[in-house]
Amino acid sequence: MTLPELLRFALRGLTGHGLRTALSLLGVSIGIASVLVLTALGDGAKRYVVGQFQSLGTNLLIVLPGKTETSGSFGIGGVPNDLTLDDAEAIERFVPQARRVVPVSMGTEEVAYAGLSRQIAIVGTSPDYLKARQLRMASGEFLPADEFSRGAAVTVLGHKTARELFRGEDPVGKVVRIGGWRMRVIGVLARQGVKLMMDFDDVAVLPVATGMRMFNRPSLFRILVQVHAHTDLDLAKQRILDLLIERHDEEDVTVITQDAVVDTFSAILGTLTLFVTGIAAISLSVAGFGIMNVMLVSVSERTREIGLLKAVGVARRQILAAFVTEAAIISGFGGLLGLALGFALVHLGVRLYPVFEASPPVWAIAAAMAVSLGVGVVFGMLPAWRATKLDPVLALGRR
Amino acid sequence: MIHLAGICRTYQVGDQPVRALVDVDEEIREGEHVAIMGPSGSGKSTLLNVIGCLDRPTAGSYTLGGREVGGLDDSALTQVRRHEIGFVFQFFHLIPRLSAAENVELPMVFAGVPRRERRQRAAAAIAAVGLEERAAHLPEQLSGGERQRVAMARATIMRPALLLADEPTGNLDSKSGNAVLEMLDELSDNGLTLLVVTHNPKVAQRADRILFLVDGRIAKRVAGDQVGELVALLTEDD
Numbered sequence: 001m002t003l004p005e006l007l008r009f010a011l012r013g014l015t016g017h018g019l020r021t022a023l024s025l026l027g028v029s030i031g032i033a034s035v036l037v038l039t040a041l042g043d044g045a046k047r048y049v050v051g052q053f054q055s056l057g058t059n060l061l062i063v064l065p066g067k068t069e070t071s072g073s074f075g076i077g078g079v080p081n082d083l084t085l086d087d088a089e090a091i092e093r094f095v096p097q098a099r100r101v102v103p104v105s106m107g108t109e110e111v112a113y114a115g116l117s118r119q120i121a122i123v124g125t126s127p128d129y130l131k132a133r134q135l136r137m138a139s140g141e142f143l144p145a146d147e148f149s150r151g152a153a154v155t156v157l158g159h160k161t162a163r164e165l166f167r168g169e170d171p172v173g174k175v176v177r178i179g180g181w182r183m184r185v186i187g188v189l190a191r192q193g194v195k196l197m198m199d200f201d202d203v204a205v206l207p208v209a210t211g212m213r214m215f216n217r218p219s220l221f222r223i224l225v226q227v228h229a230h231t232d233l234d235l236a237k238q239r240i241l242d243l244l245i246e247r248h249d250e251e252d253v254t255v256i257t258q259d260a261v262v263d264t265f266s267a268i269l270g271t272l273t274l275f276v277t278g279i280a281a282i283s284l285s286v287a288g289f290g291i292m293n294v295m296l297v298s299v300s301e302r303t304r305e306i307g308l309l310k311a312v313g314v315a316r317r318q319i320l321a322a323f324v325t326e327a328a329i330i331s332g333f334g335g336l337l338g339l340a341l342g343f344a345l346v347h348l349g350v351r352l353y354p355v356f357e358a359s360p361p362v363w364a365i366a367a368a369m370a371v372s373l374g375v376g377v378v379f380g381m382l383p384a385w386r387a388t389k390l391d392p393v394l395a396l397g398r399r
Numbered sequence: 400m401i402h403l404a405g406i407c408r409t410y411q412v413g414d415q416p417v418r419a420l421v422d423v424d425e426e427i428r429e430g431e432h433v434a435i436m437g438p439s440g441s442g443k444s445t446l447l448n449v450i451g452c453l454d455r456p457t458a459g460s461y462t463l464g465g466r467e468v469g470g471l472d473d474s475a476l477t478q479v480r481r482h483e484i485g486f487v488f489q490f491f492h493l494i495p496r497l498s499a500a501e502n503v504e505l506p507m508v509f510a511g512v513p514r515r516e517r518r519q520r521a522a523a524a525i526a527a528v529g530l531e532e533r534a535a536h537l538p539e540q541l542s543g544g545e546r547q548r549v550a551m552a553r554a555t556i557m558r559p560a561l562l563l564a565d566e567p568t569g570n571l572d573s574k575s576g577n578a579v580l581e582m583l584d585e586l587s588d589n590g591l592t593l594l595v596v597t598h599n600p601k602v603a604q605r606a607d608r609i610l611f612l613v614d615g616r617i618a619k620r621v622a623g624d625q626v627g628e629l630v631a632l633l634t635e636d637d
Contacts (some may be wrong), residue, residue, distance in 0.1 A: 001508060001509055001511055002511075005508055005514075009508065012496055012497065013496070015496070016495075016496045304490075304492060305492075305494050307492070308492040308494070309505075309509070310453070310477075310480070311451070311453060311480060311486045311492075312480065312481065312486070312505060312506040312509070312553070312557075313477050313478065313479075313480040313481020313482065313484075313506060313509070313510065313557070314477070314481075314506075314509040315474055315477045315509070316473060316474070316477070318509050392453045393448050393453050393454050396453075396488065396492065
């Protein structure tokens with residue numbers, strides 16, 4: 001008996017009870033579709049987060065004051081040394097892999113103009129911040145290129161800040177009050193949106209020295225170091241760490257790569273994806289039991305037919321193959337339908353939430369198809385085996 | 400062709416053994432037409448099932464065409480059933496979703512006969528039983544007599560040497576029953592060994608010999624034309 005003949009015979013068996021077949025097929029479809037949708041969701045979330053990080057610049061190292069380790073004994077270690085502008089300059093000078101070194105100090109202050117005021121985030125930094133963080137200007141200029149320590153009284157406003165405070169006026173050239181300081185607005189950032197929970201539209205950017213004086217803090221918030229290439233990251237990280245240990249006489253800074261942060265998020269979301277896939281797999285196994293049920297009913301309904309098959313010399317393995325094939329057809333077609341359904345749902349989802357570029361990963365599609373066929377074979381095995389075990393005399397005798 | 404020696408078949412029903420066949424010895428020659436009669440529960444069908452390799456004897460020796468088949472394994476018995484034996488049943492046992500022609504084709508499908516040859520042989524067999532116009536009909540669209548003719552075409556399609564019929568006319572009116580019996584006679588005349596289990600003396604009298612079973616034993620052996628002797632025995636029992 002050839003495969004097409006087996007398929008034909010099995011198909012004829014299935015069409016004998018169309019509704020039952022269709023319902024169990026639908027069960028598999030829903031299982032497969034949910035696998036697809038949930039993996040797409042997980043994968044979309046991962047892409048979204050990674051995309052967010054990448055929109056904040058690539059090949060970045062972040063130097064933070066303080067050591068993220070619990071120190072062994074009190075007193076030793078203690079308060080870390082400040083992370084200073086001199087440190088930033090030293091990195092620029094002594095770490096050749098560093099392409100851009102961007103000191104950042106952060107705080108919040110009230111920004112006021114013509115009777116209106118907003119409490120917003122203030123970023124003190126250097127001109128390279130614009131490129132390292134991949135920001136764009138809407139009008140005017142970004143911070144002037146000069147040495148870190150020269151703090152001019154100028155500021156660049158976020159898109160929303162400018163709109164809210166100036167109400168249609170052109171802010172460039174105007175003077176705003178930030179805290180107790182008068183600052184001349186030299187530019188406005190283009191609309192950036194929220195990147196990683198930092199609202200770059202509602203912000204005021206100042207020269208770093210100005211910022212440090214304004215917040216009266218001796219230490220920088222962090223230093224961003226952009227290296228030339230991805231492969232430089234590890235070496236640059238080590239160099240920076242060595243340099244700062246030498247300058248501070250102890251290891252009181254932490255250097256992280258932005259990629260490490262991305263990797264962590266990726267891993268978390270990957271686990272989450274697996275988790276939801278597991279839940280979907282449960283629905284698939286439920287569908288499997290549905291198939292088993294349908295096939296068991298089918299075998300007991302067709303007892304006489306099975307008896308006849310035995311009488312005309314159909315071998316056990318042929319009977320087994322015929323019934324397993326029936327189950328595999330249910331699950332296989334269910335799988336195809338499930339793929340279609342899943343893709344349709346994902347497509348619909350992307351239409352409704354375009355930021356979420358979800359699409360089912362290729363591995364999930366392949367796995368869903370393989371699993372759906374496998375489900376039929378595995379869950380069809382018991383009913384088919386029962387069919388082969390029927391005593392032909394008893395089977396034929398039943399009316 | 401068939402040699403039975405000391406054949407026993409014992410079932411276990413609850414804790415009680417039921418002896419369906421007890422020490423059956425019989426020799427059936429090739430081309431013989433033999434009827435098996437007896438009261439209900441006398442073991443007629445069990446004997447037919449044992450001879451048809453659907454059931455195994457619990458003791459004794461069964462030789463079919465010179466080969467001991469009592470001890471063959473399942474797949475060997477499947478081969479014997481496939482190539483050497485045809486079955487005709489009281490309730491036809493056609494597969495309801497397959498057409499008449501497809502029912503006839505069925506044994507060949509599983510025996511691996513190529514499609515084209517299958518089609519030709521099935522069409523010829525359907526024509527031989529006078530149903531070429533109904534070849535595409537489903538069993539439910541056929542009369543009882545027509546169904547049994549399809550079943551006979553199916554039983555002979557693998558060209559077996561032995562045809563076993565269990566009450567082949569039991570579910571038919573006398574006219575279609577006669578047509579079926581005519582066909583069986585014709586097969587027998589063509590050299591097929593034929594065993595028919597029946598209650599009906601008119602069916603039995605067509606046979607060369609009649610075996611009369613009582614309580615799992617062959618109680619009487621008579622020639623076909625002496626069926627009258629048995630009628631009394633049958634009515635007495637009922």
